Amino acid sequence: MKIYANAPKHLVAVDCIIFGYDIHDKELKLLLIKRGFEPAKGKWSLAGGFVRENESLDQAASRILLNLTGLKNVYMKQNYTYGDVDRDPGARVISTSYYALIKIQNIDQHLAEINGAHWRPISRLPELIFDHSQMVERALAELKNQIKIKPVGFELLPENFTLVQLQELYEAICQRKIDKRNFRRKILSMNLLEKLNEKEKLTSRKGAWYYKFNLEKYQSFTRNGFYFNLNV
Amino acid sequence: MKIYANAPKHLVAVDCIIFGYDIHDKELKLLLIKRGFEPAKGKWSLAGGFVRENESLDQAASRILLNLTGLKNVYMKQNYTYGDVDRDPGARVISTSYYALIKIQNIDQHLAEINGAHWRPISRLPELIFDHSQMVERALAELKNQIKIKPVGFELLPENFTLVQLQELYEAICQRKIDKRNFRRKILSMNLLEKLNEKEKLTSRKGAWYYKFNLEKYQSFTRNGFYFNLNV
DNA sequence: CCAAAAGTGTTTTCTCTACACCCATGT
DNA sequence: ACATGGGTGTAGAGAAAACACTTTTGG
Numbered sequence: 335m336k337i338y339a340n341a342p343k344h345l346v347a348v349d350c351i352i353f354g355y356d357i358h359d360k361e362l363k364l365l366l367i368k369r370g371f372e373p374a375k376g377k378w379s380l381a382g383g384f385v386r387e388n389e390s391l392d393q394a395a396s397r398i399l400l401n402l403t404g405l406k407n408v409y410m411k412q413n414y415t416y417g418d419v420d421r422d423p424g425a426r427v428i429s430t431s432y433y434a435l436i437k438i439q440n441i442d443q444h445l446a447e448i449n450g451a452h453w454r455p456i457s458r459l460p461e462l463i464f465d466h467s468q469m470v471e472r473a474l475a476e477l478k479n480q481i482k483i484k485p486v487g488f489e490l491l492p493e494n495f496t497l498v499q500l501q502e503l504y505e506a507i508c509q510r511k512i513d514k515r516n517f518r519r520k521i522l523s524m525n526l527l528e529k530l531n532e533k534e535k536l537t538s539r540k541g542a543w544y545y546k547f548n549l550e551k552y553q554s555f556t557r558n559g560f561y562f563n564l565n566v
Numbered sequence: 567m568k569i570y571a572n573a574p575k576h577l578v579a580v581d582c583i584i585f586g587y588d589i590h591d592k593e594l595k596l597l598l599i600k601r602g603f604e605p606a607k608g609k610w611s612l613a614g615g616f617v618r619e620n621e622s623l624d625q626a627a628s629r630i631l632l633n634l635t636g637l638k639n640v641y642m643k644q645n646y647t648y649g650d651v652d653r654d655p656g657a658r659v660i661s662t663s664y665y666a667l668i669k670i671q672n673i674d675q676h677l678a679e680i681n682g683a684h685w686r687p688i689s690r691l692p693e694l695i696f697d698h699s700q701m702v703e704r705a706l707a708e709l710k711n712q713i714k715i716k717p718v719g720f721e722l723l724p725e726n727f728t729l730v731q732l733q734e735l736y737e738a739i740c741q742r743k744i745d746k747r748n749f750r751r752k753i754l755s756m757n758l759l760e761k762l763n764e765k766e767k768l769t770s771r772k773g774a775w776y777y778k779f780n781l782e783k784y785q786s787f788t789r790n791g792f793y794f795n796l797n798v
Numbered sequence: 799c800c801a802a803a804a805g806t807g808t809t810t811t812c813t814c815t816a817c818a819c820c821c822a823t824g825t
Numbered sequence: 826a827c828a829t830g831g832g833t834g835t836a837g838a839g840a841a842a843a844c845a846c847t848t849t850t851g852g
Contacts, residue, residue, distance in 0.1 A: 428623065
């Protein structure tokens with residue numbers, strides 16, 4: 335039962351698992367920061383911060399991401415709240431994790447550098463402080479699920495992308511090889527992609543057609559009971 | 567970036583969405599309480615309470631459930647954290663919701679009564695305080711997903727149950743009619759149910775065989791890469 | 799013997815998977 | 826002309842869905 339007076343108060347933080355995808359080396363990456371203060375100074379951690387008096391958790395997460403990357407209006411999703419008493423050796427801190435999907439090429443390099451942020455491939459992460467590795471694991475598990483049932487993969491790609499690149503993204507996240515013909519049939523049959531009159535010519539002589547995701551179509555299909563489903 | 571000193575502190579609460587299932591009227595229910603204090607005294611709400619200094623969020627949720635129902639070792643799962651600044655008009659409170667699946671017949675009636683707790687069918691819920699309706703909605707959505715991919719339905723049934731009862735539970739949660747033959751074939755083919763030498767004779771002359779869920783089998787199958795999947 | 803609920807198989811449809819060759823182009 | 830990556834269709838297997846009658850037994 336809630337009794338407002340005399341109820342204890344707690345430090346509440348938000349930690350951001352910032353995913354990016356590099357179309358060139360075909361790897362899913364995390365934006366990590368070198369912690370600049372005690373405890374655990376110099377160790378790798380997620381981008382985090384305390385929740386202020388007059389901001390919601392969502393706002394805190396957006397603020398932290400903005401300060402680190404200069405990005406607004408990014409796909410972010412709350413993931414889990416970590417509340418063990420001793421999870422942070424500095425003090426009792428309750429922390430809610432959010433994951434963000436960003437277009438890696440859009441971030442403000444200068445800002446990121448100032449804050450000691452670095453991209454690290456998900457397959458070779460350094461040791462992280464506290465329970466941050468667990469946060470990453472949980473977020474990655476959710477991303478793997480989400481990408482099959484919601485068109486969130488496009489948040490990680492440039493506006494225009496080729497079907498090869500899209501497939502490589504799915505392979506990087508699902509960590510398995512996908513059949514090219516089956517993949518293309520499935521994604522194209524949803525009618526969510528718009529074929530552009532332009533080719534990507536850097537990686538092959540023939541060139542690959544660019545596509546882009548059509549959000550309007552997706553939203554109108556969704557209103558009619560359509561469900562995204564890429565069962566890869 | 568975290569700066570421990572001078573960071574603001576917040577009231578942190580836990581709210582429990584307590585699901586129960588009545589095999590007789592075949593309805594999914596919620597255990598709600600009449601709030602005994604201001605603000606919103608006399609209104610319906612979820613069971614909640616503030617997180618103490620020396621307990622984790624999980625422990626707080628278990629404590630609240632125990633105090634209300636007398637039950638321990640119940641299936642509980644964290645669902646979402648609600649952090650809008652003005653969600654509680656009494657003060658700024660950040661609240662993490664947990665849902666619990668309990669066997670309705672096991673609760674301590676006396677304790678529940680003292681605390682003003684009442685079962686209400688999910689289909690005809692009263693208006694709830696604050697954002698509690700939203701909490702219920704989100705928890706129910708997750709339950710609908712979970713019940714298809716994890717054997718959590720059994721948490722809501724008595725130890726021994728008939729296949730008819732199990733199907734009715736699925737129909738109540740998924741809110742749709744399920745084909746009897748397909749349902750039985752799927753659930754039995756997983757080899758998780760043990761047929762008992764006893765019949766339920768109250769609802770029919772022929773009687774229906776009792777079954778029980780075999781947790782050991784489930785765990786050993788799970789270790790071998792088996793996934794529960796009742797695609798209803 | 800009849801009412802009421804439990805229990806039981808088969809066919810059809812659809813979805814998923816596996817698989818190999820031609821195309822376009824820059825050098 | 827050839828090397829390189831892009832693009833394309835079909836057949837077979839397995840899963841899901843649709844469907845109706847028989848069994849049991851208390852009264």
